[in-house]
Amino acid sequence: MAEVSLVDVSKSFGPVEAVRGLSLSIADGEFVVLLGPTGAGKTTTLRLIAGLERPDQGNVIIQGRVVTDEVPAQRDVAFVFQQYSLYPHLTVYDNLAFPLRSPARRVNEDAVRRKVLQVAELLHIEHKLGNRATALSGGEMQRVAIGRALVRDPAVYLMDEPLSSLDAKLRAELRLELKRIQRELGTTILYVTHDQIEAMTMADRIGVMNDGVLIQLGTPREIYERPNSAYVASRLGTPAINLIPSELLGSSALPPQARTVGLRTEHIRISSQARSGPLARVHWVEHLGDQNHVHIKLADHSLVTLADPAQPLKAGDEVSLEFTDPLYFDQAGNRICAEEARGDP
């Protein structure tokens, strides 16, 4: 049974339609990530589920119960915000215990203690329990903030970019930890981010949003390999997918409706000897440490692809390109699915 459902939910702020006709079901124990740029409606979606906003239209259902008209406290949700807000005068222990000590819950101190210790251990902060919240590093503070949500046992955790204020290294560590914790506890999480790596590595399913609309929902692999539109294709992948006008490929074997061809780096083969593929020129090779990006000019279009370290390429080299498994998009940017696209070059 779905833990949380949104049924045709819309929400406007004045003239701005933040969320438009959104339907989404999150299963028990599932980790769903909403991915999209700033202003896509991701945070509003979370706030609608939490009860911090009221939908103009549609319903929010949590554990089979319509909660659209309930206040946040009545809904069984826990919210983790981007900016960790800990009580600076309390210890880590008391910060973690705080939600359980709320008069509405009446948990006895033994049970509080058990739960706090369990969560602290899970988050690897058990040695910091006696510290003041202010005497922690950024990563530890964020773990306490997440821990404060975890001590409760809500139907769903709502997380709004909880890692984005941390530095890259810490972000990568907490990403793995959060996924591990979610697996161990079997919790249901709806997580909002604009970081594609977070989405790819943590999500059971990713929902790609833009302009208030849920454009595609699927596993990371589905979203990456079978995007339904050029927009979704461009959201995932580093370097980003190359979108070029179909006439540049100059082949008659393209599907007739194809206007744009999407080429991911792993689908471009560069050969230096003149082969049958289109000719292009190496513009420059960019060294990024773990990856080297080759920038190639095909007519007046730039392509970016990962360099094969074994293939010495330098600026000015004339190369021929071969493409495997390109994605085809029509005039409107929708993908032309594989069945129609048979007869690839």
Add this chain to the structure above:
Amino acid sequence: MADIKVENVAKTFGTFTAVKGVNFTVDHGSFFVILGPSGCGKTTTLRMIAGLELPSAGRILLDGEDVTALPASARDIAFVFQLFALYPHMNVRQNIGFPLRCQNYPRAEIRRSVEEVAKLLRIDHLLERRVGGLSGGDRQRVALGRAIVRRPKAFLMDEPLGALDSEFRRLMCAELRELHDRIDATTVYITHDQLEAMAMADRIVIMNQGRVEQIGTPQEIYDRPNTMFVADFIGAPPMSFLDVQTSLRRGDRHIRIDGAPVEIPEVFEDRGEGKFALGVRPENVSFTDASPLRGRVIGAEYLGTTQIVTVTTANGQIKARLPSAKSVQVGESVGIELQPDRLSLFDVVSGQALPSALYRGGCRG
């Protein structure tokens, strides 16, 4: 534009030493990034260059001139902060022109300079707009315009992109770097984000606890980290380390890990029996059934083009970056192959890299 020399600069606040004798030179026209975790002393260093803090020791030279004791206003340097403070009641033109008006430039010249800068930043169509209604990116461009309009000798930027979302940050990274090239600026830029540093810098200095860990081009720092700190700080995921208990002789090209022979770059120094760490970047790890160095897969992170596979071995965890098409099962035993010429050896006590063929003998950059 100018070169900047920082010589043995130190700064103490009460009992706390924030910067402990730092040396580096920022060449004329270069984009120089100070990278390090929070509390490493990078902001204090930048503030000393700007003249906002007085060093406790050492000298700062701007174009050969000792400016250590000069106030900020006398240094001809523009500082761009993390949070852009624009004047909300002024339009874009007035905001950009403000520094020139303060210095009583003639009107016609202010007009010409502002328009030139606006064109450079591609916001010339916004000149008469109020800043309140602008997008985040355009506000940032206006703030940059205000820094550029004075044509200072150098730009100092303290995490100017820190407050932006990650996607937009990447876009602005490219834009800032391009702008730097177009106006032939000298820029010192602070960040704790290694990706930003790698993408933008001509040279990076990595600081840790008030000291310089390494100075070099992004590629040098990535390929030949001088210390375990640098190896671990740079790279996503960072370098993996395998424990090695051995003695090393000059000229050694192999070590044994868990009994398996592993080829390494030629060692240039004799070392007695001790603990070392073999450092390997994820893209230099591959799986080969025949390899005697064995491990067990404990996780795989799918990233689209590639996946990061984590393997435990008797000597520690190792991460491999493999094509996504390669199928990997959690729990399976794999043979690990390491790219021999890309391996670093560190002394685990000092954290320093050992001189080897990879480091061409000199690694104390």
